[in-house]
């Protein structure tokens with residue numbers, strides 16, 4: 001095996017490991033995130049409390065209208081009983097009945113408004129519940145997918161760890177130091193494959209003598225242009 005082969009393979013393993021680790025971090029963040037679900041729950045909570053408030057308001061108005069009707073009935077019975085003969089008292093009683101009727105009319109209008117608002121709030125609650133159900137199903141499905149992906153990637157990361165250990169054992173300590181330094185300097189790409197005479201690190205053509213030299217694999221040859229270790233494949 002050439003000197004660059006294990007380095008080239010090590011780089012592939014390192015790149016994949018980094019990619020997997022990044023994705024695992026994203027998954028960990030997404031698994032804890034229930035922002036969307038909480039928003040949908042809040043909407044249902046809001047719709048429920050609005051409906052409860054309107055129902056209570058409706059109930060109170062209903063009681064008020066019944067109470068007023070009872071009062072009106074009592075006063076009218078009194079008025080038409082023939083027991084009130086004093087004209088002033090009769091006049092007062094008539095005024096009071098008229099005033100109570102006006103008040104009841106106002107309350108009946110309020111009740112009607114509250115009924116319409118309640119119906120709207122009921123519909124809004126049904127909508128919010130449907131949205132919550134949908135969001136919740138989607139969320140659960142996505143969470144399950146993420147858990148599966150997480151397990152798969154953790155297994156893959158373990159495999160890559162074993163591969164890395166085995167490859168590092170095949171690389172000399174000096175080459176390993178060079179590789180690590182270049183990876184830091186060259187955006188993670190220390191070893192550049194040479195395909196059809198072109199360095200895949202910088203897309204330039206290294207001189208053919210250099211490619212020839214790299215092909216023998218006895219020592220590390222660096223690209224004249226980008227400074228990466230050339231690995232002829």
Ligand SMILES: [Zn+2]
Nearest residue numbers: 199202223226
């Ligand atoms: Zn290059």
